[in-house]
Amino acid sequence: MAEETTSADSPNATAGSGKPVIRLENVFKTYDLGEIQVQALRGVSLEIREGEFVAVMGPSGSGKSTIMNILGCLDRPTKGHYFLDGVDVSGMSKSELARIRNRKLGFVFQQFNLLSRTSALENVELPTVYAGISPEERTRRAMDALTRVGLASRAGHHPSQLSGGQQQRVAIARGLVNRPSILLADEPTGNLDSRTSVEIMEILQTLNDEQGLTIVLVTHEPDIAQYARRNLLFRDGKLKRDSLVTERLNAREVLKSLPTPEEQAAEDAVEETQRLAKADSPA
Amino acid sequence: MDFMNTFRLALRALARNKMRSALTMLGIIIGVGAVIAVVSIGQGAQYLVQQGIQAMGTNAVFISAGSNRAGGVRQGYGGVKTLTVDDMNAVLQEIPLIKQAAPALSNRQQVVFGNQNWSTTVTGTTPNYFDIRTWPVQQGSAFSDEEVDIAANVCVLGATVEKILFGDQNPIGQTVRVGNLPFRVDGVLESKGQNVTGQDQDDVIFAPYTTVQRKISGITWLQFIAASAVSQEASVASVAPITSLLRERHRIRTGDDDDFLIRTQADIADLQNQTQSTMTYLLGGIASVSLLVGGIGIMNIMLVSVTERTREIGVRMAVGATEEDVRRQFLVEAVTLSMLGGFIGIIFGLVGSALISNLLSWPTLISGKAIIAAVIFSAAVGIFFGYYPAHKAAQLDPIEALRYE
Numbered sequence: 272m273a274e275e276t277t278s279a280d281s282p283n284a285t286a287g288s289g290k291p292v293i294r295l296e297n298v299f300k301t302y303d304l305g306e307i308q309v310q311a312l313r314g315v316s317l318e319i320r321e322g323e324f325v326a327v328m329g330p331s332g333s334g335k336s337t338i339m340n341i342l343g344c345l346d347r348p349t350k351g352h353y354f355l356d357g358v359d360v361s362g363m364s365k366s367e368l369a370r371i372r373n374r375k376l377g378f379v380f381q382q383f384n385l386l387s388r389t390s391a392l393e394n395v396e397l398p399t400v401y402a403g404i405s406p407e408e409r410t411r412r413a414m415d416a417l418t419r420v421g422l423a424s425r426a427g428h429h430p431s432q433l434s435g436g437q438q439q440r441v442a443i444a445r446g447l448v449n450r451p452s453i454l455l456a457d458e459p460t461g462n463l464d465s466r467t468s469v470e471i472m473e474i475l476q477t478l479n480d481e482q483g484l485t486i487v488l489v490t491h492e493p494d495i496a497q498y499a500r501r502n503l504l505f506r507d508g509k510l511k512r513d514s515l516v517t518e519r520l521n522a523r524e525v526l527k528s529l530p531t532p533e534e535q536a537a538e539d540a541v542e543e544t545q546r547l548a549k550a551d552s553p554a
Numbered sequence: 555m556d557f558m559n560t561f562r563l564a565l566r567a568l569a570r571n572k573m574r575s576a577l578t579m580l581g582i583i584i585g586v587g588a589v590i591a592v593v594s595i596g597q598g599a600q601y602l603v604q605q606g607i608q609a610m611g612t613n614a615v616f617i618s619a620g621s622n623r624a625g626g627v628r629q630g631y632g633g634v635k636t637l638t639v640d641d642m643n644a645v646l647q648e649i650p651l652i653k654q655a656a657p658a659l660s661n662r663q664q665v666v667f668g669n670q671n672w673s674t675t676v677t678g679t680t681p682n683y684f685d686i687r688t689w690p691v692q693q694g695s696a697f698s699d700e701e702v703d704i705a706a707n708v709c710v711l712g713a714t715v716e717k718i719l720f721g722d723q724n725p726i727g728q729t730v731r732v733g734n735l736p737f738r739v740d741g742v743l744e745s746k747g748q749n750v751t752g753q754d755q756d757d758v759i760f761a762p763y764t765t766v767q768r769k770i771s772g773i774t775w776l777q778f779i780a781a782s783a784v785s786q787e788a789s790v791a792s793v794a795p796i797t798s799l800l801r802e803r804h805r806i807r808t809g810d811d812d813d814f815l816i817r818t819q820a821d822i823a824d825l826q827n828q829t830q831s832t833m834t835y836l837l838g839g840i841a842s843v844s845l846l847v848g849g850i851g852i853m854n855i856m857l858v859s860v861t862e863r864t865r866e867i868g869v870r871m872a873v874g875a876t877e878e879d880v881r882r883q884f885l886v887e888a889v890t891l892s893m894l895g896g897f898i899g900i901i902f903g904l905v906g907s908a909l910i911s912n913l914l915s916w917p918t919l920i921s922g923k924a925i926i927a928a929v930i931f932s933a934a935v936g937i938f939f940g941y942y943p944a945h946k947a948a949q950l951d952p953i954e955a956l957r958y959e
Contacts (some may be wrong), residue, residue, distance in 0.1 A: 345872060345952050373874025380956065388570040396629040398873035400563065447874070538927045 888940020
């Protein structure tokens with residue numbers, strides 16, 4: 272049974288037992304567009320602890336993108352405070368925020384956003400370039416991260432030589448390379464087919480279960496949200512519902528029940544033959 | 555992010571689109587190449603000229619009769635009759651800075667040997683003229699002072715005249731007709747080639763000035779005096795005392811112009827140098843315009859590049875690049891482009907000027923200064939024209955950049 276709350280202040284809503292890595296205190300975000308003022312967030316307070324796996328959902332205009340931008344330190348609250356790892360980042364300068372992003376956050380985007388004509392290894396290395404470490408250390412960390420997502424053998428491949436799923440895995444490795452506390456994923460399965468989406472969710476679940484990585488994921492697909500442990504529902508700039516996921520899906524199990532690509536191809540071939548047969552026989 | 559790092563990353567970014575990088579560099583390559591080639595050729599020409607001037611003798615002081623303006627009418631070389639051998643002797647006596655001097659007067663005459671004839675310049679002088687002009691005799695000898703005293707009919711041929719009249723034959727001891735008079739050929743001079751104004755210096759015959767004065771031209775005055783000073787500094791220092799001595803002797807009133815013109819080696823060298831370097835700089839300046847165009851090309855391409863890489867910039871910012879990081883990255887890319895183009899341009903310029911020097915048998919002098927200037931200029935172009943695109947890139951908002959289609 273889902274425990275529903277209408278206010279965000281619910282101790283039951285947290286599923287992690289670690290310390291709070293994210294704490295929003297009455298956060299407002301207003302965009303000044305000249306004549307109009309858009310209130311994207313209206314007094315959002317929430318807490319996410321270490322090791323949680325949170326899905327953020329809501330219709331467009333609900334503030335879910337804005338919340339992600341603020342959590343990702345790409346934007347600052349107009350009012351209120353954001354404590355990241357206990358540090359108030361709401362008043363920091365742009366370059367300070369950049370440093371925070373580099374050290375503490377990992378990003379995964381819907382459109383992968385890998386550099387073209389660049390090897391997977393170099394792509395994963397990107398965040399380390401701004402971390403001020405030696406080239407040897409950078410390569411080591413990048414290979415480490417690639418291994419964690421199972422793509423060490425593809426280190427030299429360019430994105431054009433990788434499938435969508437593999438590209439997203441490289442992107443996840445990139446998000447992990449500086450060993451951040453939190454991974455922020457914006458519709459990570461949006462550009463992937465169903466099977467690959469589940470494969471990606473498997474990686475995220477593994478990272479969360481086995482390595483305790485805190486994951487915050489934005490999605491509009493309820494199926495994907497079922498892989499997380501906790502759901503935050505936004506509407507009209509407010510946190511409307513903060514609940515634990517019941518009947519959570521286990522990606523590994525789901526994968527077993529899905530046909531493999533070979534089986535899928537065989538099924539498709541059979542379907543195609545049947546269709547052609549029907550078309551040939553006179554109606 | 556240290557510099558070596560940034561530089562390597564810039565190279566990799568440029569390598570991602572080699573064709574575009576190459577085309578962007580083209581403007582700089584052409585600009586720098588043109589400047590280097592032009593300056594090398596110009597300096598080679600200057601060197602040629604300097605050599606020619608050096609060949610005239612470094613301590614030389616030339617006093618020619620007639621100034622640029624005499625009596626309101628432009629007289630030019632040789633039109634005035636006041637310069638004499640006595641003047642020359644006075645200079646020798648009273649101005650110790652002057653080591654030796656030779657008189658000179660010239661006349662155009664027909665010279666005949668056998669069935670060859672040639673119209674050339676006959677210059678009357680004394681044997682020390684050849685010393686003053688550092689003009690050695692290659693065959694035979696110059697006439698002697700005694701022969702000058704007796705106004706003997708002897709002569710020394712310039713290399714061109716010798717070739718025309720005698721071909722392969724030995725001219726020494728032969729008799730040529732100068733005007734209508736027979737002259738014995740005592741010697742042949744080494745070739746001096748063209749002078750600074752392009753005239754063939756070897757198209758000449760020298761004879762004792764006494765002979766020329768009395769038997770050929772009938773005039774007693776000189777057209778110029780060639781003197782040599784004890785040193786290069788002395789040659790420059792001698793101008794003032796010679797001027798006042800001659801003004802006194804020629805009774806020229808204060809305020810009136812000299813009726814003679816004194817030129818030292820240094821003057822001539824300077825003048826030529828100035829002209830040449832003005833030319834060189836002018837041409838170099840024009841070539842630099844293409845460098846400017848190259849810079850504009852870089853700016854355009856960088857702007858396009860920034861727009862195309864908006865998402866990439868957004869990602870870089872998201873993973874931790876500051877505005878400064880982004881700006882530096884694009885600036886370094888621009889400077890790398892321009893300096894790489896500069897180096898290639900320098901090579902092309904050197905190759906080009908070597909080619910031209912081969913084709914035109916013109917010496918080219920590689921100007922170290924021009925190369926350094928080209929390097930600095932390329933860097934400056936990169937910084938200047940790369941700044942605006944780099945600034946635009948740095949000012950992008952990461953959220954919008956990530957959303958960019």
